[in-house]
Amino acid sequence: MSDHRAGSFGPAEGRTGGKRSGVLELAVLGLLHETPMHGYELRKRLNALLGAFRAFSYGSLYPCLKELLLRGLIADESADDAPRALAGRRSKIVYRMTAEGKERLQDLLAEAGPAAWEDDGFGIRFAFFGQTRADVRLRILEGRRSRLEERMESVRAALARTRERLDSYTLELHKHGLESVEREVRWLNELIASERESGPGANTPT
């Protein structure tokens, strides 16, 4: 139910700002794609979107926005008309996506590698499936399924190997974990079937 971070050490990651590869960047870009927003609201929508299975604090959101700004992926909308300096007191900073930001989002949503199906990244990709190409959706779902099947195999093997010398609570824990994974696999099977059904040529329903 947790981490297992993906490898993906970036070869030549264009030195334009900090790094920030993770989930947050995608989530912010994905939300900002629908409509411009300020940080505070973004965080609420973010945590609603991720629905209690993951939460972010301001301490990570604001630095992320700052960096996306530096990298030119988003822009301060309120600074568009009033270029700078005057209009001193504005309490809200409304961010909107730039053209580069949209491009970056498309790139991220087109990824169909481990980053998209590991525990970390899968949830957020799935949440944005509506903006994802149909073939990519299918590859991500299948990737996640085989990832989980691998995991099931290794747990089952470990369970078989050590069955005798395991305390009953530990056994119960493993059984419950295994059933959770099996349940997710069944869910994925349904999703894959329904993706295949609804036209293997259905693209990006923006």
Place this chain on the structure above:
Amino acid sequence: MSDHRAGSFGPAEGRTGGKRSGVLELAVLGLLHETPMHGYELRKRLNALLGAFRAFSYGSLYPCLKELLLRGLIADESADDAPRALAGRRSKIVYRMTAEGKERLQDLLAEAGPAAWEDDGFGIRFAFFGQTRADVRLRILEGRRSRLEERMESVRAALARTRERLDSYTLELHKHGLESVEREVRWLNELIASERESGPGANTPT
């Protein structure tokens, strides 16, 4: 399915070494309580115990062992007879628990607060339920259940609030997440019932 770290900022944490509050310390002490072991093997048993739902790398295990050694909770068994220096090449370092370590483990296993029922800590506490007092087991199970019920409530509320303006994939994700939590609650209910049944006076079956 993820983080939500517990608060618990330790007031006066006895300055004897580094800090290390987390799951690893408990896991190591719990495993070493059964039998002495060296680091490499410990890691394998650890990851088998936690069964794919959590894994640790050497990069965190070895520093943790080093620190537990410094704090006197574990000791280098191979250094017991051969005090030091001679016997230069030993490739394995077998660790065993000290009296202080056992005491610390008992303290950790007696905790029945948030640290024991948040996502982070629950799995490992449950895995060591065999060494935990019956009343503490019950309190932890109930704590976890109400934690999950809270979470269910907030997701359900968010779902009701935004139902109309949610993309069908996001909806599907939330439904699946909610069902996972409901499933865990049912599991907890069964466990709680069976704990209550099997004698409300049943203690520490070491």
Place this chain on the structure above:
DNA sequence: GTTAGCATGTAAGGAGTTACATGATTTT
């Protein structure tokens, strides 16, 4: 006019990972 909640940020640091570096032991 003061409490409550909106809004933005930063500094310090916790918890772990990856990649590297190195040696001992077993298998082929």
Place this chain on the structure above:
DNA sequence: AAAATCATGTAACTCCTTACATGCTAAC
């Protein structure tokens, strides 16, 4: 004697959290 795998360790870095600091705006 080469290859695999057992075994130990460290340095740098990632990503996020907590706690703090600050001001604006609305409600009572």
